[in-house]
Amino acid sequence: MYGWVIPPPKEPTKTRQELEAERIAKVNYLIREGILKSERIIQALLRVPREDFIPRQYRDYAYMEVPLPLPGEGATISCPHSYPLFYEPLGLDKGHKFLEIGLGSGYGAAVAREVVGPDGLVVAIEIDAITFAFAEDNLKRAGYRDVVLINKDGSLGYPELQPFDRISITAACSTVPPPLIEQLATGGKLISPVIKNDVQNLVLSEKTTSGIKQRIICEVLYIPLRGIYGATPKR
Ligand code: SAH
Numbered sequence: 001m002y003g004w005v006i007p008p009p010k011e012p013t014k015t016r017q018e019l020e021a022e023r024i025a026k027v028n029y030l031i032r033e034g035i036l037k038s039e040r041i042i043q044a045l046l047r048v049p050r051e052d053f054i055p056r057q058y059r060d061y062a063y064m065e066v067p068l069p070l071p072g073e074g075a076t077i078s079c080p081h082s083y084p085l086f087y088e089p090l091g092l093d094k095g096h097k098f099l100e101i102g103l104g105s106g107y108g109a110a111v112a113r114e115v116v117g118p119d120g121l122v123v124a125i126e127i128d129a130i131t132f133a134f135a136e137d138n139l140k141r142a143g144y145r146d147v148v149l150i151n152k153d154g155s156l157g158y159p160e161l162q163p164f165d166r167i168s169i170t171a172a173c174s175t176v177p178p179p180l181i182e183q184l185a186t187g188g189k190l191i192s193p194v195i196k197n198d199v200q201n202l203v204l205s206e207k208t209t210s211g212i213k214q215r216i217i218c219e220v221l222y223i224p225l226r227g228i229y230g231a232t233p234k235r
Pocket residue numbers: 072073074075076077078101102103104105106107108109125126127128131152153154155170171223224225226227228230
């Protein structure tokens with residue numbers, strides 16, 4: 001396992017133009033690295049200003065490959081590469097009804113909103129009230145007013161709007177929470193870090209008519225999922 005070195009907080013100095021240039025450079029880097037492939041995900045990453053989802057004192061680091069701290073208990077915005085790392089194998093596409101567990105900054109939900117387009121729907125759940133308020137404000141200011149935002153334990157999913165075509169859990173679980181498998185459509189896919197022997201694997205689960213098929217994608221490092229079906233059970 002490895003850790004991350006978070007750069008020191010500071011007053012932001014970069015201009016919009018500088019940050020936009022960094023965004024384009026980052027997208028090109030992710031394409032070169034083979035992590036980012038689909039045109040719809042490329043366009044979504046180009047459209048969403050990641051700097052608008054980051055606390056002011058870390059804004060200049062928006063395009064660095066580090067997770068950055070968010071208001072709330074232990075929440076972080078994930079590294080830039082983790083969004084295509086999750087959304088490419090998930091095959092997130094136009095028209096999907098998408099559920100995100102672990103709203104964090106709201107950035108992942110905004111990118112997903114761009115990918116699923118006007119015929120799709122994004123529902124995002126955050127357990128921490130302070131983190132939730134931060135994300136809600138970010139999304140509003142960035143113009144994403146039609147993402148369904150829920151402040152509760154996402155390990156229970158959101159049965160009111162099931163079934164979901166795609167589900168992403170951006171926190172590490174011991175096993176994929178059963179209610180989320182339940183709320184996945186047949187033919188649907190779910191991606192999540194799953195802890196096994198102190199290592200976290202990013203696991204893609206597919207719900208087929210003959211059961212759940214799982215495939216490990218790579219090792220990752222995420223904060224533990226809280227809640228009833230979390231890695232650290234706590235209400
Ligand atoms: N996707 C986020 C990053 C998420 S970090 C982004 O794009 O910024 C993981 C988040 O999961 C944290 O905000 C944490 O509070 C939240 N979380 C942890 N357990 C949860 C649970 N059971 N339900 C909902 N959110 C949870």
